[in-house]
Amino acid sequence: MRQAQVYRWQIPMDAGVVLRERRLKTREGLYLCLRDGSREGWGEIAPLPGFSHETRDEAQAVLMAWVDRWLQGAETLPEMPSVAFGVSCAQAELAGTLPEAADYRAAPLCTGDPDELMLQLAAMPGEKVAKVKVGLYEAVRDGMVVNLLLEAVPDLQLRLDANRAWTPQKAQQFAKYVHPDYRSRIAFLEEPCRTRTDSLAFAQQTGIAIAWDESLREADFAFAVEAGVKAVVIKPMLTGALEKVCEQVQAAHALGMTAVISSSIESSLGLTQLARIAAWLTPQTIPGLDTLGLMQVQQVRRWPGSTLPCLDSAALEPLR
Numbered sequence: 033m034r035q036a037q038v039y040r041w042q043i044p045m046d047a048g049v050v051l052r053e054r055r056l057k058t059r060e061g062l063y064l065c066l067r068d069g070s071r072e073g074w075g076e077i078a079p080l081p082g083f084s085h086e087t088r089d090e091a092q093a094v095l096m097a098w099v100d101r102w103l104q105g106a107e108t109l110p111e112m113p114s115v116a117f118g119v120s121c122a123q124a125e126l127a128g129t130l131p132e133a134a135d136y137r138a139a140p141l142c143t144g145d146p147d148e149l150m151l152q153l154a155a156m157p158g159e160k161v162a163k164v165k166v167g168l169y170e171a172v173r174d175g176m177v178v179n180l181l182l183e184a185v186p187d188l189q190l191r192l193d194a195n196r197a198w199t200p201q202k203a204q205q206f207a208k209y210v211h212p213d214y215r216s217r218i219a220f221l222e223e224p225c226r227t228r229t230d231s232l233a234f235a236q237q238t239g240i241a242i243a244w245d246e247s248l249r250e251a252d253f254a255f256a257v258e259a260g261v262k263a264v265v266i267k268p269m270l271t272g273a274l275e276k277v278c279e280q281v282q283a284a285h286a287l288g289m290t291a292v293i294s295s296s297i298e299s300s301l302g303l304t305q306l307a308r309i310a311a312w313l314t315p316q317t318i319p320g321l322d323t324l325g326l327m328q329v330q331q332v333r334r335w336p337g338s339t340l341p342c343l344d345s346a347a348l349e350p351l352r
Contacts, residue, residue, distance in 0.1 A: 035067040036099045039348035043299060044328045051082045059297055059327060060088045062095060066122045073125030075118035076302035083270055084114055091115050113272040120273040121305050134307035136336050138322035139163045139191060146177050153185050160188045161318050166206065167197025175209025182214040193222040196246060200230045207238040215240050220263045223247065235260025248280060255283040263289055265320065268306065269296035281313045294320035300330035
């Protein structure tokens with residue numbers, strides 16, 4: 033017999049979390065728990081402010097309507113990306129088709145202090161990969177910080193994310209301060225400029241590889257071999273159902289591009305599912321999941337090694 037439970041939740045964030053010039057004080061979302069006999073499956077629905085087109089309230093309305101249909105035997109997924117992703121994860125767990133093996137490696141995220149990142153890298157075994165948010169400060173400062181990190185850690189591969197913050201002129205100011213000998217160790221720079229055309233020109237002019245992120249969710253985007261484009265960064269919460277995530281990974285791999293499964297600042301439950309998806313679809317690539325440290329608690333499922341307290345489902349707000 034089918035049963036479903038929806039929970040609403042809110043997690044306090046660290047004070048310094050800024051998304052597109054908005055300070056994110058709390059992370060809000062929904063959980064879906066599906067049961068059928070002795071089987072159970074969970075999914076997280078958490079639109080990301082400033083990036084998702086839908087709000088949590090809009091996602092909640094779509095989710096509750098879907099649950100009513102599912103309880104009557106329907107299987108069709110909703111179209112809203114965050115709801116489609118969370119529902120498809122819950123269904124995959126229920127059916128046993130989401131592999132249990134997980135990739136809990138994380139590229140540490142630097143949003144401010146490069147000294148703290150260097151300490152993390154010194155303790156990191158094996159491949160040294162880190163991510164730096166750029167575009168939050170002056171482009172010249174960003175270039176100097178990136179150059180310092182690459183100079184200080186000779187085996188470091190850096191992933192950079194500009195979130196389309198730069199004009200072509202600002203992007204060139206950044207590149208000017210990164211030594212040409214170090215540029216090949218920038219694994220990729222996500223969406224440096226406000227348009228794809230300007231980002232492609234930047235890559236070809238500087239030799240710094242770029243990656244598509246926001247572009248993947250634009251109606252006119254098509255996977256293609258383009259000079260300077262090395263990777264795609266896939267955020268499943270913004271992408272949609274697991275099937276669509278799989279299709280994007282396969283399309284990137286078919287063109288010889290790296291595909292990185294990346295966080296949209298999910299809770300610990302969502303992050304552990306992303307780790308499983310990464311191990312399944314991109315086993316050779318370290319995922320971008322180092323965002324739990326921005327939160328003050330875990331929920332339902334723990335991230336291995338995290339010392340944050342973990343709330344169980346009894347602490348959540350049930351909606352049905």
